[in-house]
Amino acid sequence: MKKFFTILICKLLRFAGKLIGKGSSKPGQVALKLCPDILSRVQLPKYIIAVTGSNGKTSTVEMIAHILTQNGKSVAWNKEGSNQIEGVTTLVLDSSTLGGKVKSDILLIESDERFARYTFKYIKPTHYVITNLYRDQLTRNGHPEWVYEALLDSITDGTQLILNADDPLVSSFAEGRKDVVWFGADKLSSDTPTLESVYNDGAYCPVCKAPMTYSTHHYNHIGHYRCTACGYHRHDTQYTITSVDLDKGEMTIDGKHTITLALKSLYNIYNILSAYTVASIVGVDGAKIAADMNNYVLKNGRVITFTLGSRKGTLLTSKHENSISYDQSLRVASAYKQGCDVLIIVDAVSRKYFTSDVSWLYDIDFDMLNNKNVHQIVLAGKYVNDLAVRFSYTDIPNDRIKLFEDIGEAADHLNSDRKEYIYAITCFSDKGKLLAKVKGE
Numbered sequence: 125m126k127k128f129f130t131i132l133i134c135k136l137l138r139f140a141g142k143l144i145g146k147g148s149s150k151p152g153q154v155a156l157k158l159c160p161d162i163l164s165r166v167q168l169p170k171y172i173i174a175v176t177g178s179n180g181k182t183s184t185v186e187m188i189a190h191i192l193t194q195n196g197k198s199v200a201w202n203k204e205g206s207n208q209i210e211g212v213t214t215l216v217l218d219s220s221t222l223g224g225k226v227k228s229d230i231l232l233i234e235s236d237e238r239f240a241r242y243t244f245k246y247i248k249p250t251h252y253v254i255t256n257l258y259r260d261q262l263t264r265n266g267h268p269e270w271v272y273e274a275l276l277d278s279i280t281d282g283t284q285l286i287l288n289a290d291d292p293l294v295s296s297f298a299e300g301r302k303d304v305v306w307f308g309a310d311k312l313s314s315d316t317p318t319l320e321s322v323y324n325d326g327a328y329c330p331v332c333k334a335p336m337t338y339s340t341h342h343y344n345h346i347g348h349y350r351c352t353a354c355g356y357h358r359h360d361t362q363y364t365i366t367s368v369d370l371d372k373g374e375m376t377i378d379g380k381h382t383i384t385l386a387l388k389s390l391y392n393i394y395n396i397l398s399a400y401t402v403a404s405i406v407g408v409d410g411a412k413i414a415a416d417m418n419n420y421v422l423k424n425g426r427v428i429t430f431t432l433g434s435r436k437g438t439l440l441t442s443k444h445e446n447s448i449s450y451d452q453s454l455r456v457a458s459a460y461k462q463g464c465d466v467l468i469i470v471d472a473v474s475r476k477y478f479t480s481d482v483s484w485l486y487d488i489d490f491d492m493l494n495n496k497n498v499h500q501i502v503l504a505g506k507y508v509n510d511l512a513v514r515f516s517y518t519d520i521p522n523d524r525i526k527l528f529e530d531i532g533e534a535a536d537h538l539n540s541d542r543k544e545y546i547y548a549i550t551c552f553s554d555k556g557k558l559l560a561k562v563k564g565e
């Protein structure tokens with residue numbers, strides 16, 4: 125009876141919450157208070173697919189859900205990306221019958237990295253995707269090694285790991301485990317032989333701490349690596365990006381499935397590949413997945429095109445406190461051959477908690493903007509002076525940089541007769557402030 129009432133209350137709270145536009149954490153929070161082990165009392169489907177990692181979780185989950193539903197599977201997943209145990213509890217109970225049976229073929233869970241060990245204490249994933257581990261929210265997560273330790277506690281026997289072979293730290297989750305599926309990219313035309321980012325998180329072997337060497341870098345520490353001491357190395361992959369043409373906006377998987385990219389970024393190709401991998405494991409045909417991913421535009425609002433007066437632009441939602449996320453967005457802007465202006469906003473570092481830490485700005489490779497494709501750079505927000513100090517360490521000439529503390533004034537400045545495309549780069553915490561000043565498409 126306790127189970128019945130807990131599920132009923134969770135469903136009612138969820139229904140009421142939806143009516144007044146509330147998020148999905150609260151019903152789960154109440155359910156866990158009423159019945160702390162409710163998740164272990166629910167009958168789960170055959171496939172429980174979990175996705176975690178520093179970046180790409182929400183987009184990957186959305187793509188997996190899209191492909192699987194397009195191919196006749198019913199999928200319970202959280203569109204709002206509420207990824208701590210309360211949100212996952214809401215998802216599971218709201219997808220269940222009152223008797224406690226999840227009604228879908230597949231339960232698809234996005235999980236916060238540090239909370240995965242609590243969530244997966246009760247729900248053991250059958251398939252567990254780990255996308256990458258990057259420097260991310262230093263004041264909350266510490267270093268990627270800390271997150272690695274936290275995630276390690278969330279992996280139990282009987283789970284198939286689906287790992288990014290190109291990330292050395294992620295790959296080390298496979299140490300001592302047999303059931304691992306690998307995805308990754310062959311050497312690509314966009315690769316560099318040496319590291320081009322500001323810091324090197326692939327400098328040392330995650331297993332023995334000796335120096336590592338790379339034969340190719342896809343970006344930052346993502347690439348083909350080998351330890352000089354213990355021989356730890358990148359694994360061969362079962363699901364592989366065999367070529368990419370970012371100018372053309374195309375990627376090819378396993379040498380035979382070519383997909384046109386709605387967003388021409390390396391991030392996007394990894395998200396597509398991890399979704400491809402999962403859907404293949406569930407049994408969807410590769411050609412069908414490629415067709416479903418062709419020109420796929422994310423619905424999660426991470427990439428928004430807009431107009432500002434007569435000018436067109438794209439908002440690339442990036443994560444403050446996550447330098448690789450910024451590097452990826454800067455790379456998209458710097459590759460725009462027709463010429464663009466770039467707007468960077470740091471107004472609130474986080475939307476969830478207060479921190480005025482700006483050390484992460486020094487991990488971002490802003491020199492990528494020192495490029496003929498990028499004309500004017502507009503820096504805005506409360507932290508504009510911190511941005512200006514950071515930019516003073518780049519080789520970008522001062523006369524190409526404009527500063528505005530007020531985001532409205534930055535938008536007014538850009539609302540000019542200039543013809544360049546605009547790339548706006550900022551976080552969830554600040555993107556609404558820009559969207560209020562432009563016309564979204």
Ligand SMILES: [Zn+2]
Pocket residue numbers: 329330331332333334351352353354355356
């Ligand atoms: Zn080693």
